[in-house]
Amino acid sequence: MISKTIHDIWSRELQLDNFSDTDDFFSLGGHSLIMARIQDAIIAEYGIEVPMDELFRKPTVASISAHLESLERTA
Template identity: 30%
Template sequence: MARTSNGGSTAEDVTGSRELSTSEVLENLWTSVLGVAPANHDEDLFDLGATSLAVVRLIGRVRDQFGVEVPLDELFRIDVTITNMAGLIDDLMEGRHSDVR
């Protein structure tokens, strides 16, 4: 993962032509886990029909993609949107979150 000038994380897209932000990568992960793309990055994961099993799968894919462990209990303290989750992931990658593992 590379860092953007504003501190966000990026990953190369499948064509290698540009880098994807944390939010974009996370949107792809959500879509693959839920089978439906969110209408926007502020749509709640549970409003899209996520189950507890889907959340566990998503956390595993986040760990594989970003190399951080999102604490499950943290997802019950925040509105679980792509925007909020991407911020949490960026904080974890930068060591700015107390639950860094």
């Protein structure tokens, strides 16, 4: 379920409808300002602040979703 929510956030912020959960954020036209909005949306949705450098190291919906799932399991 996390991946669906993250995909929806990316879709809204990147203004794209069709992309894969394994597509690279930067290849889709993403940049730091959009990533900051995504970070804010993740905080609003999950109450978890993923550091910006972590978001840049995990530039796919799949990798960010897996990271959030791992944080939920350890919480």
